[in-house]
Amino acid sequence: MNQQVEPFIEDAQQREAFAQVHVSRPHESAHLHVSGRATYTDDIPVVAGTLHAALGLSSKAHARLVSLGLDKVHATPGVVAVLTASDIPGTNDCGPIVHDDPVLADGLVQYVGQPMFIVVATSHETARRAARRAEVVYEELPAVLTAQQARAAEQYVIPPLKLARGDAAARLARAPHRAAGEMTLGGQEQFYLEGQIAYAVPKDDDGMHVWCSTQHPSEMQHLVAHVLGVASHNVLVECRRMGGGFGGKESQSGLFACCAALAAWKLLCPVKLRPDRDDDMTITGKRHDFHYTYEVGYGDDGAIDGVAVDMTSRCGFSADLSGPVMTRAVCHFDNAYWLKDVSIAGHCGKTNTQSNTAFRGFGGPQGAFAIEYIIDDIARTLGLDPLDVRRRNLYGKTDDNVTPYGQAIDDNVLHELIAELETTSGYRARRAAIRAFNANNDVLKKGIALTPVKFGIAFNVTHFNQAGALVHIYTDGSVLVNHGGTEMGQGLNTKVAQVVAHELGIDFARVRVSATDTSKVANTSATAASTGSDLNGKAAQDAARQLRERLAAFAASTWGDDGVSASDVRFAHDSVIVGGNAVPFGEVVAKAYLARVQLWSDGFYATPKLHWNQAALQGRPFHYYSYGAAVSEVVIDTLTGEMRVLRADALHDVGASLNPALDVGQVEGAFVQGMGWLTTEELWWNKDGRLMTHAPSTYKIPTVNDMPADFRVRLYENRNAEDSIHRSKAVGEPPLLLPFSVFFAIRDAVASVADYRVNPPLNGPATAEEILRSVRAVRAAAAPG
Known part of the structure; x- marks a missing residue:
């Protein structure tokens, strides 16, 4: 009625x-x-007759396969089939951009953990146990394991990237002060709670239904179709939800979807592939680790005259998404700062390790980290507050608001946002109190830092938008x-x-x-x-x-x-x-x-207004920018290298938030994940190229005990200048850069050991061992004689 x-x-x-x-x-x-x-993929009730798959993995970093002895695998009770590259009816490739990433190794293995064959059995445990019984004869080849080794060998997965504006070399030569240095920044395991998984069920008329934990169902559809040699309309990929992705299920889920679908196609029965956590971490790529060298020229007030940076990433054996990751790193080197004369080089090193891939931030954090490190060095050398040096170099509103890649910044709120955070966090008073504390304590040292974020939002490949x-x-x-x-x-x-x-x-x-x-x-x-x-x-x-x-x-x-x-x-x-x-x-x-x-x-x-010339690295790759800043206060133990975050204040711009509760949760989660990357999550390969941190027992993600004791997150009041959905802004990736404040607070604490007169040689992640090494280096540098 x-x-x-x-x-x-x-x-x-x-x-x-x-x-x-x-x-x-x-x-x-x-x-x-x-x-x-x-319901996650592993919770879906299985169809009658479902078999289970496991992957047989290489134990060598780089070798020719002389023979692949599978007799004992076949003979294992419960094994139904063993499939190799020769069983693939279509294309043996799951590379998202460059076709250099075989689903199953064919005559050559290029990293420890590379899948060589698929075991299909009546149970998960049987398949996994049988896969270990292969007798493989290798002819070992020289292996390149680090970014530095790849750079020395000029071995890259894509050609180097170069972006420049002005004449950095000339400005460096004329600058009142000059400095040069190098540092490394480690990678990071996505460590999604739900591991990689795919469940493939054949349908009539050559159809294939694949349930897959993936961030990119359409790409999974295309990859499966190519591997099976069928049209895309024969393949249906479905995903109700994932137990986390963080970029690790954008392209890397392709191998698992393809292997499950291949087995189901060959045997005409449903097949589930769910690797155990150690296999998952051994097989899949991670965040790219970076090696940097830089030169910077600057004035007495800390204003940067010219800067040049050279970045080399460890990409792994195939291209995967390394090209776009490095492009975003190059485009985020400026972070929040106007760099009039700048030279940026990016090299994607080819190594005999897992093929690194997308991770929350997609290269942006690695690029921005370098300029923050440089500014931190400048401030300490001049005896200035790093916040003041950051302010002097911030993007402005008119003439100094264009990025090195040619995009004008029309929505800059950095000045207002930083001013608000400086006031609400009590930054100046706390900094003075920390100096007083350090003057009276020899073992425990505190540090504080305020760091800003400017992060571009859009795929840097225009047609994906x-x-x-x-x-x-x-x-x-x-x-x-x-x-x-x-x-x-x-x-x-x-x-x-x-x-x-x-x-x-x-x-x-x-x-x-x-x-x-x-x-x-x-x-x-x-x-x-x-x-x-x-x-x-x-x-x-x-x-x-x-x-x-x-x-x-x-x-x-x-x-x-x-x-x-x-x-x-x-x-x-x-x-x-x-x-x-x-x-x-x-x-x-x-x-x-x-x-x-x-x-x-x-x-x-x-998305409107986007255009990008990848060859020239010029255009408007981003629809808008998200901004933020954080203040972190830490304490370190100079005898053990242990560290605690005492307080963190974050103020982040999400425009007119669609759902403030969800957005605050995303900022909190990103902060802790980024803090883990920068402090505890160390990836380590041994001399043979084997990943030794391949399980929760050896790879240390943050726990509840690592949370800041006092954690204050607020959303900055703002409306997106662009016509985004209800004038909101993206929240997933940008806040991962906020815990830069944690890293540079640690560096501040280490510097106090020598009365702030030495720039600590601190690399990321700043583990207890790394902090202790840096403390000792600072003490040695400050020692008389």
């Missing part, structure tokens, strides 16, 4: 009163997560949404559901987001580069808008008086408001169906 309501005043007022965006809501699957009812969505309204008024993004715990589906509910003026509970499925939305981009909500939210909004306009036209003609048009109809409070009538949304939908109004729609979005 129609309800009489007060005359409608203004759309903005009405929609604000019933906002489904810019409000905090729990994650749409939170109740499933905490109750254990959330597109998304599609489907929105269905059922006759009971419930809504089903499908989009091309993937949910990995970050709350993407929650935000998309909020956007659709807001657009249709309905309660959030009416909206459900279904599993990502390549048969519904085709040719999707990876959920990566912090673009998930930007792209998929806009696409879903577009689909919902079309539905709203159709329903508005129907409602105007059905319930409106003379002169009422579709543009006068409003949607809010689960009702459709036509003049003075508020008709329940469900009633409008039911009657629209009887009137044969289309109740589903597709939506599409392509």
